Amino acid sequence: MPRLLAPLLLLAGCGGPATWSTLDAVSGDAALSGVWGSGPDDVWIVGGDTTGGRAFHGSADNWAEEDVPDGSGLLVWAYGFGPDDVFAVGRGGTALRWDGQAWANLPTGTTEDLWGVFGFANDDLWAVGGNVGDDVPVLLHWDGSSFSPVTLMPTQNNRSATSLFKVWGVDGTLFAVGERGLIVQGLGTEWQQVAAGSKADDDFVSLWGTSADQMVAVGGRSNARVATWDGSAWDTLAPSGVGGLNAVAMEGPETAVVGGVYGYVGTFDVATGALTPEAVSTGLDLHAMWSDGLGNTYAVGGVFAEPFDGVALLRSTR
């Protein structure tokens, strides 16, 4: 998240009751997997269907679909550095870059699925992925001109995870999370496995942070897992009776909005560990969230098989 938004997050946390609405213009004929924006009026929602990747650009009720290069795999995640510089990654090793006019392919050197992308700068960006259940996770570093792979050694992955699902950083602190509760911390070009407690026994799917000592990761394929980073250690909770979580966006340093299977949404209180469910009008799995720091949080989801149904939601506290 751009650092200049952080003060606004504090303000947003003081907003009114949340209301959820469905973004009908984006919901429907594609499964939606990722959402990111450079600001409240410049949001990307990505996903796909049988034809491959799909990308929708806009905000609130005003959306347009932008063409992606032929052969693009289903797009899973997006991250950028402004309206004219956005990266998206997806299935089959797909990586694309938006220059303000069009999406273009970036060679990644892999055909494995890419599940997440994040960068501190447009010449210091990481893409993560891996075919689930097969071989080792994929870690790619973009130096501004090309991707180069980094291999996690067994000492960096003693859980035998085969995929990393997301990567995120703030204030120079960088983490990637993945299968079987794996969390690795990026230290320059080196990565180090980090313990997350006895409940870190299932996949972590996504993470978000507002500062180097305020980060939240969510996951759990069946039942929810929520992990918090306090600047020195991760600790994982297993909230009872809550299904797996895929999506998280922090609206402030103490509050995260989370989403998961069967359209579950709620807020997570970092200080108390309490999850408070909210009501939305979908039963589809939610896969990603992004908050604009001004009281709006987008959530997207869908079914990644026929009929590739998808849904986009907007949570507002303004």
Next chain:
Amino acid sequence: MGLRTLLPLFLTALVACHPPVPGEHGAYSMEATGALGDPVGFATDDQLATFQRGHDVAVRRFTRAGGLGPAFNISSCAGCHEKPLVGGGAGLYRNFLLSAVVGSDGAFLPAESAGMAGGVVRMYHYGPNEGGIARPAVPDEVNVVAQRNPIPFFGVGLIAELPEDVILANSDPDDKDGDGISGRPNYDRGFVGRFGMKAQTVSIEGFIRGPLFNHAGITTDPLTDDQRAALPVDSSAQDAAADSRTRAFVDDLLRFAQAAAPDGPTLDDDGVADPELSTDDLFDLVSFAMLLAGPRPDELDATTKHGAVVFDTVGCNACHLPRLEGPHGALPIYSDLLLHDMGDALADHVIMKEATGREFRTQPLWGVTAEGPYLHDGRSSTLDGAVRWHGGEAKAAVDAYKALDDGDREDLLAFVASLGGAAQRTDGLVPPGTPAPMVGEWGGPVTALTGDALVRFEAGRALFDRDFGREDGVGGPRFNGDSCRACHFDPVLGGAGPLDVNVMRHGVITPGGDFAQPYVGTILHKQTILSDVAVRPQAEAAIFEHRQTPHLFGLGLIDSIPDEVIAANADPDDARDHDGIRGRVAIVDGGRVGRFGWKSQVPTVDEFVRDALSTEIGLSLPLQPGLTFGRLQDNDGHPDPELTLDDTALLADYLRSLGPPPRTPATDAAAAATGEGLFHSVGCALCHVPALAGENGPVPLYSDLLLHTVLPDDALGIEDGAADMRAFRTAPLWGVARTAPYLHSGEAADLDTAIRQHAGEATTSRDAYQDLDEASRKALVAFLETL
């Protein structure tokens, strides 16, 4: 609020004012219950058709060409859900292992076994991966191992449609009522779990797709939304909710979503296109499970009425709740479907979803008498033993049970045994009252039997079929089967066995290239009575060899062939006819002629029985003068010997009485006749000698019972008795039509493949076969299929 709404509340209030009367468990739904294996009474005609199709999928034997593997434990659903009939549980021989690694941070992570399989340890592997090792390794870092006995499916559709509130109403996680019972739900994807030993699963589709992949290596795609909507238990919530766009509608439907499984496709790399089971077949299979009726209790008599009172008085009903109210009425389930701490003795240290290593779901008692062995790992073959293993929250009830006088205890057990399935209970798998096959039928006797001879044949068959339990001394402590039938049942009792009962042999190759027997022997067992241990090979083991289970038909006739008849065909130096065939007599213990087993390592039926009982089932035997096979003592903590000489004699007599496999009429008589000629001209008959002279006439077994080298020059195998690494007994061909797969390893799914895999002394014949035109090869195979 209308009167119809108020009335149930009023009645509930009335009931709440009066403590339940012990033994008065109330009415239950007749349409939801029936005999084990019956469909529910409310099934529509279409659903009944689906039920039958699903049953057919459940008994389908998956082949490697059809997607079985590459790693697997089982080759059909019914293999693990067979007792007392399809949809039920299974004996100890179908136990499987769960394994996990608990790391330094305390996280419980299921271990790999030829890939990720939810912690399930796979026993068999074919194919190039895993370094060609036939038994996938249990990783060294595994520090949690637990056994699971297959769980019955009767009534699962009824359990699936139970509203969550019905289950949650009995939850008391903090024991607020102070009764020492603190049941709590497990959760799966946010829904109350209800299936599995730890209620870890909410989805029948998932509960079927998971084992299909983990245990059979059969890949599937999720059911489509339309198919889920058409299931007997509506599972279409996800799609319907998405369309509705209203949370109230979602909430209303979500209770039905427990039957849905949102996971993606399963995939493997066995060279067979995924999915290996179509979604249509999967739909039928899930429907079959959902339509299985709940076991219907017997009418109570004076004994069981009293037993019901004792059941309640002791406190069994605190967890084994007699009724749960579902959409089709009250279910006589005798479970609260909640998790309970069962104490140290039963703790398996396996964490599943929210269940700890000491917690298990209250196992429903409906049908329990026919579904043994009992408890999560089948450690008890009696209800009394199962009760006594209970601990933790059940300790007070068990103490009360132990304090009962014998009469009350027996009445209680009689009551539990009356909760469905009593008429279908069997000590093995043969249904009660099933007559013995006739002469000339598969599994029938050599000659017609009457009177005492028939009684003894049937007694022998019953003993052959009987499942032995830990209380009987099964395991030494390792074992492969818990009965003779466990491996010999194809196509009927006494027959061969599919790939999933293969015996695994292993061996060490010394630096000098010689074979050395591992310190545990060459048999690498599947099972052990030690609940938290996986049988591992010796670390130096380099050879792993599948051993297909051969059929036992005609064993007595083979036993009757004089040694000199077998020896007459021997030509160990090929000096007699220079035909490249070097049959050797297998001389085993005491200078006797071996004739049974893949390597002719066993000389007589009596010794075969003693060998199999000891090495495969782990039963110790009394000394029998003149016989050298069989273990007199073992290390299972059970007093030796575990069987009597009368038992072994009964089994041996039964096997000697089994008639030869009946010939199968040729579908193309002309082709088969041609094939018979080719069988001789190609050279098959040089080893597969059509008949040997027995004491009472020719024995048409199509074998010389000699050892021949039939593996390639560079092959490494298992030495056994007189047979070296590459030598095997000429396998008798009678019965091949219905005892696939073939070869010692089961590697060949059909006869053509089996012939092509011959090598060594059979190379010339094999090449001659391969040089035949296609019609001729088919004719030869057609002849073999008549045997």
